[in-house]
Amino acid sequence: MTESIYHPTPRIRRSVVRDILAFHNRPDMVPFAGGLPDPATLPVAAIARSAQYVLARQGAVALQYGTTEGYEPLRQYIANYLSEGGFPSTADEILITSGSQQGMDLISRWLLQPGDPVYTVEPLYNGALQNFEGHGASIYPLATDNEGPLPSALQHTLKDRHENRPGGFVSLSPRRKESRNRGPGLVYLQPTLDNPSGRIVSPERRRSLARAMTGFSGWLLEEDPYGELMFDRNRFQYISSFRSHQSLLLGSFSKIVSPSLRIGWIRAPRKAIDTMLPLKQSMDLHTNLFSQMVLHRFLEDTDLQEHLNLTRKEYARKQKITLAALKKYGLVSASAVAPAGGMFLWLRSPVDSDELAKLALKYGVAIVPGSAFFSQPEDGKEFYRLNFTAVDMDSIEVGVERLARAMKTLQGSVATIEKSTVYV
Amino acid sequence: MTESIYHPTPRIRRSVVRDILAFHNRPDMVPFAGGLPDPATLPVAAIARSAQYVLARQGAVALQYGTTEGYEPLRQYIANYLSEGGFPSTADEILITSGSQQGMDLISRWLLQPGDPVYTVEPLYNGALQNFEGHGASIYPLATDNEGPLPSALQHTLKDRHENRPGGFVSLSPRRKESRNRGPGLVYLQPTLDNPSGRIVSPERRRSLARAMTGFSGWLLEEDPYGELMFDRNRFQYISSFRSHQSLLLGSFSKIVSPSLRIGWIRAPRKAIDTMLPLKQSMDLHTNLFSQMVLHRFLEDTDLQEHLNLTRKEYARKQKITLAALKKYGLVSASAVAPAGGMFLWLRSPVDSDELAKLALKYGVAIVPGSAFFSQPEDGKEFYRLNFTAVDMDSIEVGVERLARAMKTLQGSVATIEKSTVYV
Structure with a gap:
């Protein structure tokens, strides 16, 4: 048996995110890399009720x-x-x-x-x-x-x-x-x-x-x-x-x-x-x-609008805290403005973000480098993505501080960090 | 806008089974065409218990x-x-x-x-x-x-x-x-x-x-x-x-x-x-x-072996009843032997089974013609497939009797039906 049967899957780029997510669940890691909803917004009790209802009402049809x-x-x-x-x-x-x-x-x-x-x-x-x-x-x-x-x-x-x-x-x-x-x-x-x-x-x-x-x-x-x-x-x-x-x-x-x-x-x-x-x-x-x-x-x-309103409120709060921390640690300019919703911040970086993402893992924080989001990966090297919804409120500042340290190490100087901006 | 945007999906054969299954759920239809497990074997109560356990124990992680x-x-x-x-x-x-x-x-x-x-x-x-x-x-x-x-x-x-x-x-x-x-x-x-x-x-x-x-x-x-x-x-x-x-x-x-x-x-x-x-x-x-x-x-x-034993017993019983009905109505020879398990009988037909399947729907019974199971559909025209697990015990003989009538109509004479055999 040769190695020839292991030819690669056709044209599939190995996801950078996937590789980073392998580290994502380490207990000491601040997980800014995912795209996960806030666990607090997931309707556990209502889904449990719904599952019981469906099996009681529909019986075998549901299986x-x-x-x-x-x-x-x-x-x-x-x-x-x-x-x-x-x-x-x-x-x-x-x-x-x-x-x-x-x-x-x-x-x-x-x-x-x-x-x-x-x-x-x-x-x-x-x-x-x-x-x-x-x-x-x-x-x-x-x-x-x-x-x-x-x-x-x-x-x-x-x-x-x-x-x-x-x-x-x-x-x-x-x-x-x-x-x-x-x-x-x-x-x-x-x-x-x-x-x-x-x-x-x-x-x-x-x-x-x-x-x-x-x-x-x-x-x-x-x-x-x-x-x-x-x-x-x-x-x-x-x-x-x-x-x-x-x-x-x-x-x-x-x-x-x-x-x-x-x-x-x-x-x-x-x-x-x-x-x-x-x-x-x-x-x-x-x-x-x-x-x-x-x-x-x-x-x-369920009142879906009410559920959505709670989710939006939670996300707005986390986004605000994240942006404040980014400003505090000089990762974005004081005038930076965040998107009007969603789960992500898209940031410009004065260093190669592939390097930044790798080093950040060592500092205990996971981000996604911009290269993952461009057909020509090098086009993304000044950017990185940060998800704020899946991170505990209390860990946001910890993660941002770690990221700032990784950035400083790569940059050698903090002076140019101010040039970074939230890119909307 | 022309029709040109509706080009067909590449090389996908439209499933005959899919078309037949469109009729399958008509309340008066005896559904021998599917490949569905017996609803009685589906573990509704145990799955309901499991769903509650998982959501209680795992919480948001499960969602x-x-x-x-x-x-x-x-x-x-x-x-x-x-x-x-x-x-x-x-x-x-x-x-x-x-x-x-x-x-x-x-x-x-x-x-x-x-x-x-x-x-x-x-x-x-x-x-x-x-x-x-x-x-x-x-x-x-x-x-x-x-x-x-x-x-x-x-x-x-x-x-x-x-x-x-x-x-x-x-x-x-x-x-x-x-x-x-x-x-x-x-x-x-x-x-x-x-x-x-x-x-x-x-x-x-x-x-x-x-x-x-x-x-x-x-x-x-x-x-x-x-x-x-x-x-x-x-x-x-x-x-x-x-x-x-x-x-x-x-x-x-x-x-x-x-x-x-x-x-x-x-x-x-x-x-x-x-x-x-x-x-x-x-x-x-x-x-x-x-x-x-x-x-x-x-x-x-769950004791999976016990669950499987119940399923096997149920399927063996249904298979036996189906084979007996097929013999009774002359759709297989008296010496025909069924497979040692599973959910299907594969039958030889003295008529074109595409025709048989179409006519059978009119008689209120659904089967799958053999053409669905061959790369050259015409190779299957002497065969048809019959699923016995999803049919109510009481409807099996009704369905077989209807199928025999469809067969007779196509054949004009009952004489050659005896040549049919369960093909194991």
Whole structure:
């Protein structure tokens, strides 16, 4: 037996986060590296009640195989939630997935061939980047300003690729292997509090971006895990709602109810759902039905708005404490402003953040270097991401102080630290 | 907007079973088409107890993100179970997946390129067939006898492909796109009570098949959902245990505890697990942690052997009643013998079973035509599959009688029905 059977998985970047998370659970570590909700917000008692209710009411049905589409009442709940929020939707436009990561993976498998383009912003959620890269897609970052990606940049990028090529919007990549029946790629955005930067695309910009896709023959992939985590305002309209015939919207309960349950969803035109179903079936038959039923019961039984308000309040408090500590230890300027919600701070660093992240582990604090969030890792070396939601209130300052010491050691001098800024 | 954005999913066969299952839940339908466990065997009360225990003991940890590898105590339980059964294993050789379907999909994505060979038997589990086809693999059925695939056939097939080609065991397919770092395909088997045929590979044959892989530089993929469902005997040794350095073993709790929980596992050399982890992460981050914990608590809290014995007894009884009804209505010969366990009967039909399945729905009984289980669907047209575990005891004879009427209608005469036989 040779080593030849151990050939590597195709094109999958080993996640930096994953490697750092291996140290993350050490008891002495201040864990700023994860993307975990605050444990205090996880509704343990309500889920316990829901589980009992479901098994008492549904009996064996809750432990049996389910349908590939997902649990009908949960699909209906999501459709109602979208409709009430201004995006008219029906249950048959909803497909339940095993977390929104699986939704993204399913869509990538359906739509992306090696070399196909993904138009997006950078920094970019590392799980999305890993998945797109795993399917061999090429990342095309769009120019952005404070309100989000520039509609003109999106329009011109799509148009350029159109005009340079006969036959409409088709991939230009030399890596393309099969041209028949293939699409022109995706526009991928997390418009609300995107991971890692915390950017929020303004309501007006959302309409403009939707308009900028006119003539594009691919799909918008809009992901929205943090849409309900703006601290002081209600959700903005989905870009998808302005372009519903051409959009695949990914949602998740991981950040607002529980990640463990792995319940996400895709909202798409019914025909797209029908097309994706055989692929979903071949991936895992269906999403955990027991958890779908428990989640649905929880949603019926709980005042979700009240639950969200408590979560937002908690997160706002932790963000404030974290920002204050960062200022106190000179890791950001005194005038730095944090994002209007979410779970992360995205910081600029005057040192190589890969080095910083490695050294920080030795000082007992875990962060994610910016390289994880760029298709060209070196583009991220001045940045790092800090999650504040999963860290104990009392440990935040301890962690920031450790990080400042690591920074000083790398820098040799504290003088330039003041140049760092929270990047919103 | 044109229809062009709706290009089909690549190479995924729309599951016949899926289409039939759409009718399956009609209240007047006798549902022989599924592959569902008997609802009476699903441990509702014990799972309810386990869920309460887990949430009371683990609290928020049970609702938080988990690790990609899976819940450590569950991996240890599975490793112990394998070790005690004669296949020494450690927890770091176990990867938890979202059902064994996801394990198969993960392995296909790792190892199969379009055109790569899969050496297996036909008929073949339709979920596996759909998945392999979805990855563009070519199916090579092996010659079999009553004890399973012929080791000589396996050896010669592997050797032929070796000798016809310079450079060792590499794929011959003209569809191969990237030859670098690619493997020579898979040997895929369900050696115990395989779906649909119910065949059991004898213990001696297992050793011989393992030996026949000498010189093959690919992997054995052994799937074992029904290993514990032989009615009157204990599990046979896994083929993998005779070739552990080169085997990927897929297990599942769907048929012995609950399908809804979607908990399967891969047992593989540690280096293979490490190689697969980034891919698993990109697919769904990790498997539902709450359900892993609940299942683990159930396994700790319950006498699994007693639970299995009850299940086997129930299934043996239902199988007996089904076979008797098939004999009574002339759908099998009086001397027909059923498999020694499992959930299915695989029947030979004197009519086109695609036609039979369609007509049967009109008579109020659902079956799966044999075409679903062959890479060349026409090879299956004399066969159909019948699941007896999910049908009420009282409905079995009703369903068989309806099926006999459908058969008569198609045949015009009852005379040749006697030629049908249970195919073991």
